[in-house]
Amino acid sequence: MARRTRTRLWDPSGRRFGIPTHPRKKVPPHLRTLRQLAAEGLRPGDQGPQAQVLWCSRVPGPPRVRAAYLYDVRLAMPKRTPGRRTRTAAPKGRTCPECLTQPIDHRLGVCPDCAEEAAA
Ligand SMILES: [Zn+2]
Structure with a gap:
């Protein structure tokens, strides 16, 4: 059987x-x-x-x-994982667009150092 x-x-x-x-x-x-x-x-x-x-x-x-x-x-x-997409996208969004090295201050739109330079 x-x-x-x-x-x-x-x-x-x-x-x-x-x-x-x-x-x-x-x-x-x-x-x-x-x-x-x-x-x-x-x-x-x-x-x-x-x-x-x-x-x-x-x-x-x-x-x-x-x-x-x-x-x-x-x-x-x-497999496409949300984790991998987040890992590649997140650092770009949080890095200062001026110096590209410092983390951004969201109230200023750039990092504190670049904001100070721009104000000086
Ligand atoms: Zn900066």
């Missing part, structure tokens, strides 16, 4: 399902689900689903086949 189930969900050429299909224990090592990519700090990038993994749900009730798309980790891109 179990053996037949594994075969039923195995279609590496995609002939039966239209997309290469692997049972959970036979997923090639370079393929990841969205959740696995995210756990590695990656996102699919421009690629569409490369394959799918099918498995029988263990939830009580009538047997249901669950599916998840798989993406090629070699085509994946680093």
Whole structure:
């Protein structure tokens, strides 16, 4: 029984399902689900689903086949994180536009040194 189930969900050429299909224990090592990519700090990038993994749900009730798309980790891109955007944008906004080294005083629009120079 179990053996037949594994075969039923195995279609590496995609002939039966239209997309290469692997049972959970036979997923090639370079393929990841969205959740696995995210756990590695990656996102699919421009690629569409490369394959799918099918498995029988263990939830009580009538047997249901669950599916998840798989993406090629070699085509994946680093995840865009708000943290990285903030890190590159923040220092620019806080640096004095005159000397480009001192932190800005927001009331003056420049750093205190440059404000003093401008006033002198
Ligand atoms: Zn300055």
